[in-house]
Amino acid sequence: MNSYLASILIFTGINLISVLxxxxxxxxxxxxxxxxxxxxxxxxxVTAISYMRFGLPFGAGLLLGVxxxxxxxxxxxxxxxxxxxxxxxxxxxxxxxxxKNVLIYFSGYTGGSMGVxxxxxxxxxxxxxxxxxxxxxxxxxxxxxxxxxxxxxxxxDELAAKVMGINTFKQKxxxxxxxxxxxxxxxxxxxxxxxxxxxxxFNWSKSVELxxxxxxxxxxxxxxxxxxxxxxxxxxxxxxxxxxxxxxIYTAIIIVTMIYRPTxxxxxxxxxxxxxxxxxxxxxxSAVGRGGRGA
Amino acid sequence: MKEQPKTLLQMNNVTMRFGGVVAVNGVNINLxxxxxxxxxxPNGAGKxxxxxxxxxxxxxxxxxxxxxDQVISGKSPSEITHLGIARTFQNIRLFxxxxxxxxxxxxxxxxxxxxxxxGVLGLPRVWRQEKxxxxxxxxxxxxxxxxxxxxxxxxxxxxxxxxxLELARALATKPALLLLDEPAAGLNPTEIRELMDxxxxxxxxxxMTILLIExxxxxxxxxxxxxxxxxxxxxxxxxxxxxxxxxxxxLRAYLGS
Numbered sequence: 001m002n003s004y005l006a007s008i009l010i011f012t013g014i015n016l017i018s019v020l021x022x023x024x025x026x027x028x029x030x031x032x033x034x035x036x037x038x039x040x041x042x043x044x045x046v047t048a049i050s051y052m053r054f055g056l057p058f059g060a061g062l063l064l065g066v067x068x069x070x071x072x073x074x075x076x077x078x079x080x081x082x083x084x085x086x087x088x089x090x091x092x093x094x095x096x097x098x099x100k101n102v103l104i105y106f107s108g109y110t111g112g113s114m115g116v117x118x119x120x121x122x123x124x125x126x127x128x129x130x131x132x133x134x135x136x137x138x139x140x141x142x143x144x145x146x147x148x149x150x151x152x153x154x155x156x157d158e159l160a161a162k163v164m165g166i167n168t169f170k171q172k173x174x175x176x177x178x179x180x181x182x183x184x185x186x187x188x189x190x191x192x193x194x195x196x197x198x199x200x201x202f203n204w205s206k207s208v209e210l211x212x213x214x215x216x217x218x219x220x221x222x223x224x225x226x227x228x229x230x231x232x233x234x235x236x237x238x239x240x241x242x243x244x245x246x247x248x249i250y251t252a253i254i255i256v257t258m259i260y261r262p263t264x265x266x267x268x269x270x271x272x273x274x275x276x277x278x279x280x281x282x283x284x285x286s287a288v289g290r291g292g293r294g295a
Numbered sequence: 296m297k298e299q300p301k302t303l304l305q306m307n308n309v310t311m312r313f314g315g316v317v318a319v320n321g322v323n324i325n326l327x328x329x330x331x332x333x334x335x336x337p338n339g340a341g342k343x344x345x346x347x348x349x350x351x352x353x354x355x356x357x358x359x360x361x362x363x364d365q366v367i368s369g370k371s372p373s374e375i376t377h378l379g380i381a382r383t384f385q386n387i388r389l390f391x392x393x394x395x396x397x398x399x400x401x402x403x404x405x406x407x408x409x410x411x412x413x414g415v416l417g418l419p420r421v422w423r424q425e426k427x428x429x430x431x432x433x434x435x436x437x438x439x440x441x442x443x444x445x446x447x448x449x450x451x452x453x454x455x456x457x458x459x460l461e462l463a464r465a466l467a468t469k470p471a472l473l474l475l476d477e478p479a480a481g482l483n484p485t486e487i488r489e490l491m492d493x494x495x496x497x498x499x500x501x502x503m504t505i506l507l508i509e510x511x512x513x514x515x516x517x518x519x520x521x522x523x524x525x526x527x528x529x530x531x532x533x534x535x536x537x538x539x540x541x542x543x544x545x546l547r548a549y550l551g552s
Contacts, residue, residue, distance in 0.1 A: 137417075138415045138416070141414060141415050141416065141417035141421075142414065142415050145409075145414040145415075145417070145421055145425065146400075146401070146404040146407050146409075146414065146425075146428075147411060147414045147415065149393060149397055149400060149401040149404060150401065150404055152390060152392040152393050152397075152401075153390045153392075153393065153401050155392060156390040156391050156392050156393070157388050157389075157390060159352065159372075159388070160384065160388040160389075160390065161390075162352075162371065162372040162373050163350055163351075163352065163372045163373075163376060163381075163382060163384075164376060164381075164401060164402045164404075164405070164464065164465075164468060165373050165376035165377055165402070165404065165405025165468055166373055166401075166404065166405070167371075167373045168373070174411045178411075178415070220392055268392070
């Protein structure tokens with residue numbers, strides 16, 4: 001495969017992994033968070049620094065990044081998740097900015113605003129695909145189990161959810177941490193596929209991008225979110241849009257979606273395994289029928 | 296000799312204030328196990344506030360609430376649901392992102408035991424419990440007459456059916472005490488008769504203690520065994536329906552003479 005295409009696909013896969021985290025948090029649980037990019041930064045920097053400075057293997061560094069993200073997430077989540085949803089969004093924005101500034105300030109380790117250079121490209125396309133599929137399966141399990149029902153209930157009516165026996169704070173915290181893991185893993189993969197990382201890669205606009213994708217795909221549709229993630233990451237790459245035009249397109253998409261399809265492109269529709277099998281079977285049957293064995 | 300019925304719910308001198316307004320003022324309620332009882336009273340008498348206090352939406356300013364001799368005032372709504380109290384809402388509060396089936400199924404969540412990790416990994420225990428819950432949900436949907444609507448979105452249901460769905464959802468937490476906040480509001484006479492049958496069936500077949508708030512006097516007088524009458528945040532009368540109907544205080548509250 002041509003390496004340009006491979007690198008675009010790797011980038012798309014990584015983006016999809018953090019989009020999935022955002023889907024659980026914002027789509028299913030209704031928590032608008034600008035902090036997802038903060039966890040990506042933590043994952044990227046922890047893995048990169050532990051590899052470059054301390055010779056930790058990539059896999060171990062990735063897990064270390066997840067561990068740090070969980071610890072930070074626990075602190076941030078405990079403090080902010082008791083806030084009303086709009087204040088929570090603001091607080092997570094602050095969190096992401098703080099992470100960015102910490103990275104710039106502690107330049108001895110992080111290289112400051114210059115970033116970390118010379119990270120080897122360990123991440124391969126098959127690796128990204130496997131991790132993405134694993135993440136997808138986890139998300140699907142989440143959605144079809146009581147976890148998904150609890151989250152959707154909280155998103156729709158938090159008081160009623162409480163009265164029906166859900167510990168809403170605990171559920172929100174668990175989802176927040178879980179999505180932080182997705183962000184952190186995506187960050188680690190990103191660092192080891194782009195040669196260098198710098199704080200500005202983890203701007204708040206990156207979180208906005210994730211939010212737009214979830215919003216566009218459908219806040220209650222895993223299928224839609226994966227589709228939107230692919231479309232909105234691949235298209236600008238293929239069409240070579242500059243970064244400034246990307247934001248314009250994203251905001252336009254938000255406005256159009258809000259007006260014409262407030263539940264997102266796919267709404268609540270999901271592609272299920274049985275549907276796919278059904279199509280294949282139907283095809284076969286009609287093929288057999290055409291083969292002259294009918295009647 | 297007949298056994299003395301045990302007290303299930305006890306409100307001792309409970310007071311609730313919102314700013315300067317005393318919504319509930321020194322209320323005492325003693326509900327025996329197995330009762331089908333009601334709270335009536337004019338609008339603004341504090342009935343729904345009593346429900347909000349029992350279900351933990353508010354904490355009382357004074358007094359305490361006991362359920363099976365355990366103090367529940369101060370506990371969170373979800374803890375109280377786990378102890379065995381469920382409720383419906385006067386203004387229907389169904390979950391719009393979940394279909395009819397999942398609206399009821401989510402209420403069984405408080406009894407499923409698998410953890411977050413088991414859930415996302417999709418371990419066998421998850422599927423076993425999900426299956427058990429699904430069977431239960433069918434039972435409750437059948438009981439309230441909503442079989443066949445499993446895949447409908449709640450906002451597409453007729454009003455009367457939405458009320459029934461709320462009822463099924465509350466039942467699915469398997470409560471010992473069921474609080475119904477104006478279950479007949481907005482229903483037509485036929486639907487009210489149906490609802491009365493359902494409530495009687497729940498009371499008998501599922502062996503639940505039921506406390507309901509209602510404005511339809513015919514219904515209340517017909518199905519309730521015991522009544523509390525509230526006015527201006529106070530309980531002004533308590534007793535069986537026949538006794539209540541002759542109470543001068545009650546007549547004054549309702550007729551305003």
